[in-house]
Amino acid sequence: MSGIQRYILSFLQHRAGQMCEVRQKPDLVIRIDFFEPIFRPLKTEEVSTMAEFYVERNAQSNGDHVVHRADCAHLPGKEAIQYLGAISNCDSALKKAGQLFRQVNGCTYCSVSSHTT
Numbered sequence: 001m002s003g004i005q006r007y008i009l010s011f012l013q014h015r016a017g018q019m020c021e022v023r024q025k026p027d028l029v030i031r032i033d034f035f036e037p038i039f040r041p042l043k044t045e046e047v048s049t050m051a052e053f054y055v056e057r058n059a060q061s062n063g064d065h066v067v068h069r070a071d072c073a074h075l076p077g078k079e080a081i082q083y084l085g086a087i088s089n090c091d092s093a094l095k096k097a098g099q100l101f102r103q104v105n106g107c108t109y110c111s112v113s114s115h116t117t
Contacts, residue, residue: 049088050086050087050088051069051070051071051086051087051088052069052070052083052084052085052086052087053067053068053069053070053083053084053085053086053087053090053093053096053097054067054068054069054070054075054081054082054083054084055067055068055081055082055084055093055097055100055101055104056068056076056080056081057080057081057082058080059101059103060105063102063103064103064104064105065097065100065101065103065104065105066104066105066106066107067084067090067093067094067097067104067105067106067107067111067114068081068107068110068111069090069107069110069111071110072107072109072110073109073110074107074109074110075110082100084096084097090106090111090113090114091113091114093111093114094106094111094114
């Protein structure tokens with residue numbers, strides 16, 4: 001066994017509490033797969049909250065198909081809406097609705113930041 005191989009095995013003995021795997025191959029090369037999980041608290045900006053969005057199938061008088069959050073008090077009945085999915089923000093929901101309908105707009109109540117007049 002070479003000096004490097006002895007050093008590696010010595011190092012692994014000191015890290016005995018960690019999950020590791022040592023494989024000795026026929027040509028005397030040692031391959032080490034070392035797994036060390038890293039846990040840290042997430043920063044607020046790393047945590048994204050997803051909301052479920054729907055789009056109205058029927059256009060308003062101005063041609064808009066309105067995008068709503070699932071918890072909107074002005075969300076029409078199930079037969080009049082199409083599910084868009086769990087999406088991180090209203091702008092992304094508008095883009096997805098734009099793939100289905102030519103003219104879309106955010107709800108004046110639940111998607112104020114994406115509503116245009």
